[in-house]
Amino acid sequence: MIAPRFPSVPLAALDQLWFQVSGTVCNLRCRHCFISCSPDNHSFWFMTREMVRSALEESAGMDVKEYYFTGGEPFMNTEMEGILEDTLAFGPATVLTNATLFPPRRVAALRDVQDRSAHVLTFRVSIDGYSPETNDPIRGEGTFERAMEGVGNLVAAGFRPIITAMQSWPCEEMACTLRAFRNALESVGYDEPRLKILPPLLIGEEARRNRGYQPCERVTHEMLHGYDLDQLLCSRARLVTASGVYACPILLDYPSARLADKLSEAVTIDAPLAEAACYTCYTNGAICSNATTGVESTVSAAETGGCDAAATRCGTEPAECDASTGATGRRDRTAAAPA
Numbered sequence: 654m655i656a657p658r659f660p661s662v663p664l665a666a667l668d669q670l671w672f673q674v675s676g677t678v679c680n681l682r683c684r685h686c687f688i689s690c691s692p693d694n695h696s697f698w699f700m701t702r703e704m705v706r707s708a709l710e711e712s713a714g715m716d717v718k719e720y721y722f723t724g725g726e727p728f729m730n731t732e733m734e735g736i737l738e739d740t741l742a743f744g745p746a747t748v749l750t751n752a753t754l755f756p757p758r759r760v761a762a763l764r765d766v767q768d769r770s771a772h773v774l775t776f777r778v779s780i781d782g783y784s785p786e787t788n789d790p791i792r793g794e795g796t797f798e799r800a801m802e803g804v805g806n807l808v809a810a811g812f813r814p815i816i817t818a819m820q821s822w823p824c825e826e827m828a829c830t831l832r833a834f835r836n837a838l839e840s841v842g843y844d845e846p847r848l849k850i851l852p853p854l855l856i857g858e859e860a861r862r863n864r865g866y867q868p869c870e871r872v873t874h875e876m877l878h879g880y881d882l883d884q885l886l887c888s889r890a891r892l893v894t895a896s897g898v899y900a901c902p903i904l905l906d907y908p909s910a911r912l913a914d915k916l917s918e919a920v921t922i923d924a925p926l927a928e929a930a931c932y933t934c935y936t937n938g939a940i941c942s943n944a945t946t947g948v949e950s951t952v953s954a955a956e957t958g959g960c961d962a963a964a965t966r967c968g969t970e971p972a973e974c975d976a977s978t979g980a981t982g983r984r985d986r987t988a989a990a991p992a
């Protein structure tokens with residue numbers, strides 16, 4: 654039998670159920686957005702509260718450990734607070750947000766939603782630099798101040814958001830950059846912040862801003878021999894959208910990742926690793942989960958030994974392609990921990 658061209662990954666368990674709750678609509682237009690979201694990208698439209706509720710009911714009995722909401726900007730969806738209220742009846746929820754739509758009135762409503770549930774509501778806030786000078790060239794003018802104000806409002810209401818940043822700085826600047834993030838967050842009242850640094854996904858706007866994948870940056874059958882498939886989100890998650898169910902939240906723009914109309918069918922279909930972005934998951938581990946492992950120790954090392962003291966894992970350098978075989982020089986990185 655001829656092996657399929659791409660490897661694929663079975664779903665081991667549905668630990669995470671993701672919702673593309675605001676489609677591709679966002680109030681920002683970031684220069685690194687890997688699904689090119691913007692105010693006028695209507696490729697995927699909002700999910701209604703009823704659509705989400707239907708998928709939640711379908712997921713009951715599938716042993717989902719956490720529900721995730723992404724977009725676009727989830728709070729562009731006017732039903733978001735009700736959607737979270739429904740979701741917290743099923744399990745913990747995490748919302749990925751740019752935190753620019755968090756006036757005190759909305760944060761108070763979210764606090765109320767949290768207080769009425771036994772399950773935890775978490776926010777993951779994207780900020781890509783520790784100052785307007787380092788953040789705004791990527792996310793847009795004024796976004797640093799607006800996001801920090803949103804973080805301050807969340808913290809004042811008792812939330813401890815996870816701050817995520819795409820690594821756009823050289824590896825040798827990692828420790829100092831993390832320390833600067835921590836100082837900036839402390840200035841809005843967020844002590845001991847939770848930080849998560851993500852590798853760039855070289856698709857969408859980021860492929861234009863930075864670079865695309867090289868031909869050798871693909872996951873092959875051979876590369877999966879002995880590899881821990883739990884490192885790949887698609888072995889533990891599915892993404893529900895207004896237009897079908899996908900293997901993961903990274904490959905929204907790729908028809909190869911659309912598995913089925915309904916969740917119950919999508920959980921029975923293997924995720925094809927057909928796209929170059931799978932290579933970033935392969936080399937960097939479960940980049941979409943909430944884990945922040947490694948960052949805290951890097952910050953502490955910088956504080957006790959100076960900025961150069963903290964050795965850190967960096968995953969942003971291009972692979973060294975062997976032109977004669979098409980092989981990549983980064984196959985030894987299979988056991989990388991989550992960023």
Ligand code: SF4
Nearest residue numbers: 679683686690725751
């Ligand atoms: S990166 Fe996030 S905040 Fe920026 S345009 Fe994309 S979805 Fe919106």
Ligand code: SF4
Nearest residue numbers: 886887901903931934
């Ligand atoms: S992008 Fe990552 S999570 Fe998505 S199918 Fe590829 S390996 Fe799996």
